[in-house]
Structure formats: C-alpha cells, structure tokens
Amino acid sequence: MIRFFLNFFIPHHTNNYRAKLLHHESLLLVILIFFFGAFTLNYVSKAFPSVLGISSDITVSDLLNLTNQKRAENGLPPLSIDQRLSNAASGKAQNMFAENYWAHISPGGTTPWSFIRSAGYSYVYAGENLAKGFTNSQDVINAWMASPSHRKNVLSNSYNNVGFSVQTGRLSGEDTVLVVEMFGSVSEPQATATISGEDKKLVEMAAISQQEKQPVSEPEKQASNPALLTQIPVHNSNKNTPTIKGNSVMGSVKTPPKVNSGMLTKNLALIVISSFIFILTMDLIFVKRKRIVRAVGHNVDHILFFSLMILLIIIFTRGLVI
C-alpha cells in the first residue's frame, strides 16, 4: 500500500524513475480535473447557493469591537453604532452591486455623502472605508489599519458614530463580500484628521460644491485645508442623491452557504501546487543521488513556475481596501 503511494511521489524503477504524478498522463488528468471541477463548482454554486458559495465570518459586532479596540489602544473614545449610518452603508453596498463599481464615487457621480444624507444623518464630519474579498473581521480591520488613509479614518477624533454593512453579491463579474464602514459626527469634532489619495479628491470636490452651492457652517476651514476629512452638509437638493432601499443594516441578511467556494478552491489549488513542488524537489534529490540520466524538463524551472503560482493565487484571492 505504502509502495503504491510512493510510486506517485518518489522516483523508482516501478515508475521509470520519475514520480507517477509527473508523468504526462497524470499531469493531463490533473488539468482535466481542475477544468471539470471549475465548471462543476460553478454550476453547484448557482444551482444550490445554500450549499456552495461565497461567505464570510465578518460580523458587524466584531467590526465594531475591533474598531473600538484599535481606538482604545490609541487613547481614543469608542464609536457608537448609528442606525442611520448603517442604513447609509447598506445603501452604498447595494448601489455598488447594482451599478457594478468598486470605488468611493459611483460611475454616475454619487458620493458616499449622498447616502449619508439620504439616511437622514446631518453630519459635520463624515468618512467612508471600503473592503471586499475578506473572510473575517480581523483581516478587514488589519487591512484598514495597514493603509494610512483608512487608519486615519479608524483613528480619527472627528467621529463619534459609525455604521457598517456586510453584504455578499456579484461585483465586476465575481462573487464577493463587501464591507462598508461609514463614519460620522453630528457635533463639532475635537480634532481634525488628514487623509490622502482618493479621499482627498472627495474632500476637494465637496469643497468646490460648497462654493458653488450653499454657504455652510465652516466653509473656510474646509476649503483652506483639503486634507481634512470633513464633509459639511449641503442643504440643497442633489439629483444624484440615492434612495436607500432595504434594511440590511446590521450586516448581511443572507443565509451563508455551508461551504465557502472561495476558500475551497484556493486551498485545493494551493495543496495541489505545493504537492507538485514537493514531488519535483524529491525528484531532483533522488535523481542527483542515484545519478539517473533522463530526457525530461528541468525541475528547477517547474519549481520556480509553481512557486510563482502560489504567490499569484494568494495575491488573486486576497481582500482589497479602498
């Protein structure tokens, strides 16, 4: 029995001094299994979404606790859940799935602040963090804390409320889990926060709209410092203001599937590719020791290629934040 299995992994006279799994027919079989498996899993996830599909262990309570834990570690007061911000986050997540975009501003120009206003939250300061493709709350918070602009949102003293939405759906042609975190305050903040990247553009754009439209409480402050993560409410009608539907406020309301297809395929692929690296390495060692001469490809080439594959699978399946 052991010899039978070793036949697949170790070069031996019974397998012509080349592990059985490295023979052409075995490689072809693995390729066919992967292609067939991909179609089968795709079919099952569509026909039986309660059995197989994208799911996560992300919960609003975990996100809130972890956010407040990070704030406590930095000597900041905790944020409290505001139902209106959670409604806004839910509306934003639904809009991202409906209009198929992964950005702070929708293709139609709808800003996060529109969702917050639509939810009835008259903010003085507001901010938004987005994440997708994560499977647990800790990874989401870690990714936000690793990004300077998101970290500033989490650790900003300008906010006293927060709202979350965790929703699964199809975005850019793939099933994924979206996490929307909306920050806000309705009273004067104790300090200011700085931001960078896309958020800065949002603030600058908002500052322009202030000048064009309504005078507000502190326009000079906002216009003079575009790095402030400050959103002052505009008291005019906004044609891009979305209507918030549904009430999935405190997280995903869908029943999660029994098997997470994303984790299943990722882990299977990593196991198979790692096994091939192991087999090729063993083959290399045995052939060197036994001084066997064969007309085959270079194992080092294949090991390097498979190593790249492992890194790419990890990169392709990791979560993203913006």
Add this chain to the structure above:
Amino acid sequence: MYKKIQNHLGYYISLIAMLALSLLLAILASGNKDLQITIFILTAIFYVIWGILHHLLNHDLTSKIVIEYVLIGALGISTIFFVFMGGKGV
C-alpha cells in the same frame, strides 16, 4: 546540481526576472480580475516558450520535453481557472 545551475545561470536569471515581473504586474493589477488572468496566461505562455528555447539552445530538446512544458503551463492556467471560476463564479 550547482554546476548545472551555474552553467544555466543566464537562463535562470531571465526566468526569475520574467516571473518577478509577472508578480509585480499582478500586484499592480489588484482589483482587476481580467487583467490579472491575462497577465498569468501570458506568463504561462512565455514560460512554455522559454522552456522550449532553453532546451533547444542546449541541444537536448525532444518532443517529450515540449509536451512536458506545455502540460506544466496548462496546469498553471487550469489552476487559476479553477480558483476564479470555481471559487468566485467568474
């Protein structure tokens, strides 16, 4: 083995450079699934061509070796296909 690697140092440097470039491009294409898949397929094709050329220049190319590189490249593509289509419903 070390002597063998030394003799093929130029080939391996070019292979590692190509794989590193592929990794960098995949990181830069984060969030763009189609581009990431395209980058990987091009890398796999380049790998097969590189492997065949390597053996051709070393005068030890056989049809069996060509098939082996093609199968390894196809295995890479099928694995990525499995991860995306099976796991994410692409």
